[in-house]
Amino acid sequence: MSDQMVEILITGIWETLYMTVFSTFFSYLFGIPIGVILYITDKKGICNNRIINFIVGVVVNIIRSVPFLILLVAILPFTRLIIGTTIGSTATIVPLVIAATPFVARMVESSLKEVDLGVIEAAKAMGSSSAQIIFKVLLPEAKPSLLVGCTISLATILSYSAMAGFVGGGGLGAIAINYGYYRYQGDIMWITVVLLVVIVQLFQETGLKLVSKVDKR
Amino acid sequence: MYRLENLNKEFVEKGSKVVAVRDVNLEIEKGKIFGIIGFSGAGKSTLVRCLNLLETPTSGKVIFNGKNLLEMSNAELRKSRQKIGMIFQSFNLLAQRNVVDNVCYPLEIAGVKKKEARKRALELLDMVGIQDKAGNYPSQLSGGQKQRVAIARALATNPDVLLCDEATSALDPITTTAILELLKEINQRLGVTIIIITHEMKVVEQICDNVAVMSEGVIVEQGLVKEIFVRPTSDITKKLVFNKAIDVADVKNKYLRIVFEGQSAFEPIISSLTLECNEMVNILGANTENICGKAYGQMVIELPQNPVSINRIKSYLDSKSIAYEEGGT
Numbered sequence: 001m002s003d004q005m006v007e008i009l010i011t012g013i014w015e016t017l018y019m020t021v022f023s024t025f026f027s028y029l030f031g032i033p034i035g036v037i038l039y040i041t042d043k044k045g046i047c048n049n050r051i052i053n054f055i056v057g058v059v060v061n062i063i064r065s066v067p068f069l070i071l072l073v074a075i076l077p078f079t080r081l082i083i084g085t086t087i088g089s090t091a092t093i094v095p096l097v098i099a100a101t102p103f104v105a106r107m108v109e110s111s112l113k114e115v116d117l118g119v120i121e122a123a124k125a126m127g128s129s130s131a132q133i134i135f136k137v138l139l140p141e142a143k144p145s146l147l148v149g150c151t152i153s154l155a156t157i158l159s160y161s162a163m164a165g166f167v168g169g170g171g172l173g174a175i176a177i178n179y180g181y182y183r184y185q186g187d188i189m190w191i192t193v194v195l196l197v198v199i200v201q202l203f204q205e206t207g208l209k210l211v212s213k214v215d216k217r
Numbered sequence: 218m219y220r221l222e223n224l225n226k227e228f229v230e231k232g233s234k235v236v237a238v239r240d241v242n243l244e245i246e247k248g249k250i251f252g253i254i255g256f257s258g259a260g261k262s263t264l265v266r267c268l269n270l271l272e273t274p275t276s277g278k279v280i281f282n283g284k285n286l287l288e289m290s291n292a293e294l295r296k297s298r299q300k301i302g303m304i305f306q307s308f309n310l311l312a313q314r315n316v317v318d319n320v321c322y323p324l325e326i327a328g329v330k331k332k333e334a335r336k337r338a339l340e341l342l343d344m345v346g347i348q349d350k351a352g353n354y355p356s357q358l359s360g361g362q363k364q365r366v367a368i369a370r371a372l373a374t375n376p377d378v379l380l381c382d383e384a385t386s387a388l389d390p391i392t393t394t395a396i397l398e399l400l401k402e403i404n405q406r407l408g409v410t411i412i413i414i415t416h417e418m419k420v421v422e423q424i425c426d427n428v429a430v431m432s433e434g435v436i437v438e439q440g441l442v443k444e445i446f447v448r449p450t451s452d453i454t455k456k457l458v459f460n461k462a463i464d465v466a467d468v469k470n471k472y473l474r475i476v477f478e479g480q481s482a483f484e485p486i487i488s489s490l491t492l493e494c495n496e497m498v499n500i501l502g503a504n505t506e507n508i509c510g511k512a513y514g515q516m517v518i519e520l521p522q523n524p525v526s527i528n529r530i531k532s533y534l535d536s537k538s539i540a541y542e543e544g545g546t
Contacts, residue, residue, distance in 0.1 A: 122309035125269050126323040126374075127298035129291075136325065140313050216354040217312045 005188070008175060013195060015089040016171035019161040020199075023096035024154050027104045034060065034101065035108025036134060046120065046130050060102040068099050068160050072167055089170035092161060100157050107149035111142045144215035151207025155200045162196060172196055218378060218410050219245040219268065224277035226263050226434075237263040238274070239434040245427075247377075250404050250411045252425035252442065254457060257416060260434035265382050265414045269301045270294060282377065299327055302371030302409075306383040308363040310355040316366050317342065317351040323373045334373075341369035345399060361392035368399065378410040379403070385420060397424050418457050422446060422478070422513050430454045447476050447540040458515070471520040473530070476540040477505055477512040486539065487516070494529045496521055520545075 034056060040046050041053035066074070072095040076086050079094040115138055123137045139146070162173030172192045180189025226238040237260045245251045255261045266272040267279060270286050279286045286297060310319050317338045324334035342348045345365040347358075355363055364384060371379055381400070385393040401424045404411050413425060421428050421442055429439035432453040438445060449455045459474075480486070491498060498518045505514030520527050534541050 116307075116309065116312070118305060118307050118309040119311060121271060122303070122305060123322070125271055125298060125301070125303040125380075126326055126370075127295040128326050129295060132326055136322070137311065141311060143313060215313075216315075217356050 001187075008179075009172075009188075009191065009195070012170075012172040012175045012192065013199070016158065016161060016173070016196070016199065019089050019092050019096060019164075019169070019171055020154060020158045023093050023100060023157050023161065024150070026093070026097040027100035027153065027157065028150070030097070030101045031104025032108050032139075034105035035112065036138070038105060038109040039112040039138075040130070040134065044117070046124070046133055060105055063098065063102040064106070066099075068095075068163055069166065071095055071099050072164060087168040092164040092169035092171075095164065096157055096160055099160060100153065103156065104149075104153050107153060108142075108146065111145035111149050112138055114145050115141045144211050144217070147207060147211045147214060151204055151211075154203045154207070158196065158200060158203070218247040218282065219243070219412070220278070220280040221267075222278040222280065224264070224267060224279065225275045226260075226267055226272060227275045236434050238267065241277070241434075241436055243429060243436065243439070245410065245412060247410055248404070248408050249426045250401070250413065250424050252413045252415065252421040252428040253431060254415055254418065254421050254428060255431035255453070256457075259431040261414045261431045262382055263434075264431065265380050265412060268380055268412065269298055269303060299323065299374045300377050301380060302374070302376035302378065303380040303382065304364065304367045304371050304384045306386045308355070308360075308367045308387075310363055310366055310370070312355055315352055315354050316347070316358070319355070319366055320370045320373055323370060327374050337373060338369070341372055342366075344372075344403075345369045359392075360388050361396060364388065364392075364396055365399070368396075368403070372403065372407070372409070376409060378412060381411065381413045381415075383414055383416070386415070386417070393420070394423070400424060418446075419513065430457065443478060443540075446478070448542060470522070471527070471543065471545040472501060473518050473520055473534075474542045474544060475516045475518065475534065476542070477514050477516070478540065479511040479513060480537075480539065486537065487518070490530060490533055494526070494533050496526050496530060498530070 037056055038053065038060070041049040041056070043050075063071075075095055075098060079086050079091050082094055083091045085091050119141060120133060120137060123133050128137070161169065161171055162176070165171060165173030165175070165177045168174075172195055176189050176192040179185045180192065221241050221243040224238055224241040224243075225236070228235045228237055239260075241264060253261045253264060263272055267274045268281075270279070274287065281297060281301065284297070286294060289297065311322060314322070317335065320338035320341055321331075321334045324337060329337070339348060339351060342351055345368050347362055347365050350358060350362060350366075355366070358366065368379075379400070385396050388396060397420060400411055400413075403409055404424075413420060415421060425442050427440065428442045428445050429436045430445070430451065430453055431437070432451075437451040438449070438454050445454060446458060449458045475486075487498065487500070490496075498520070501517040501519055503514070503516040505512055505516060520530065531541070
């Protein structure tokens with residue numbers, strides 16, 4: 001393999017990590033509040049509100065049902081508006097965040113559902129406000145489960161980012177398509193696949209190690 | 218302290234109405250230990266959850282320290298809740314916080330400074346006897362220890378009242394006794410009113426001053442524990458007091474139910490009775506417990522046919538000031 005190819009692959013790894021980490025960060029930035037809203041407005045939630053719960057739930061489900069490649073193309077104008085271009089790693093972050101946020105919101109919601117209702121009740125009995133329950137009880141108590149969710153989200157977003165290579169995104173996915181698929185360089189394709197597997201493995205292992213360290217149950 | 222007026226709580230479950238608490242009127246005095254007893258589904262848990270509005274009553278008044286909780290704003294209610302401690306059957310500690318931080322939680326909510334809160338938390342842990350566990354997490358504690366942390370947490374904000382919702386039901390008998398002793402000590406030392414929900418008569422016997430018996434959402438009987446225990450009037454109370462061990466319905470002859478309310482456990486009452494009265498008695502059933510050297514519980518003995526003998530036995534019990542109740546034909 002030429003030095004040039006090695007360089008391309010290293011750049012690809014960095015681009016993939018860049019897209020995945022930033023997309024995950026922004027997906028959580030938007031996904032946590034949405035997940036919290038879904039949880040607290042639920043029938044048994046602390047701010048039970050059927051209408052908000054229904055509307056947010058439907059929007060989340062609609063975005064989740066759109067296949068990622070179609071979403072990617074459909075929001076190209078929006079991506080151009082925000083980033084100024086539709087090509088490259090940074091531009092890929094926009095559709096990735098939009099696709100992953102509803103997914104993350106549901107992950108967050110299900111993590112919150114694992115929190116013992118008795119604990120929330122006890123917090124209420126001690127005179128906590130709803131905000132105090134969210135920030136001092138719900139989120140801290142759900143922390144280990146949220147971290148597990150985060151490692152799953154990272155792996156999912158990583159595989160989405162590889163898909164973005166088809167329509168001008170960067171990273172290992174783009175390399176696999178441009179060299180492996182269009183130029184029939186099977187070895188490059190396999191190398192990128194192995195690299196992706198290794199990255200997912202690393203995310204998963206570090207994530208789970210972190211969880212077992214954080215979880216006090 | 219607490220006054221409940223015409224309290225009702227209805228649930229709508231799958232379209233049908235369930236009345237959990239029906240027209241309850243109750244007065245709970247300051248500094249007392251008040252028991253609310255009943256079988257499962259009697260509505261006692263719902264009732265106690267109405268006391269801090271974890272459940273909102275359908276109608277009626279919940280008057281705490283002279284103010285109706287139902288007429289308060291959210292902020293006022295939260296302030297009042299800081300004066301109403303609560304402990305639960307399942308402890309409900311924060312699993313991701315260690316022991317001392319659990320006790321700090323209500324203080325954080327109340328806006329107490331961190332350093333001060335920590336100091337107070339450690340004092341409370343000392344009082345409940347587990348200061349050495351301050352840095353441990355709840356998962357590392359036994360049930361009894363968890364309940365001690367919960368008690369310390371509930372007392373952190375100096376509440377006027379402590380609500381105990383089946384607080385000892387998940388604990389073994391020895392731990393139960395220890396926790397009840399702790400509650401009694403807290404009541405005496407801090408003057409905190411304690412309201413205990415339970416299905417076990419022995420919990421009421423051991424520490425309560427007053428008791429209300431609940432059945433199907435209604436309070437069927439209430440009064441001093443001594444009186445209710447010695448002379449239960451309603452069928453439910455009788456069932457709770459007699460316990461399954463002694464089925465008096467099967468007794469053909471006259472019987473006497475002797476009640477032990479803390480006499481010395483070391484005194485051989487029945488043996489002395491047979492010797493002094495020179496009468497044979499048949500023990501039909503007994504349900505007694507030795508709690509810290511004191512006897513609690515009851516014993517049912519079959520009486521002889523002869524009225525003179527019966528009187529002799531009764532006057533012997535009177536002379537020892539042991540309460541009893543006569544039954545059977």
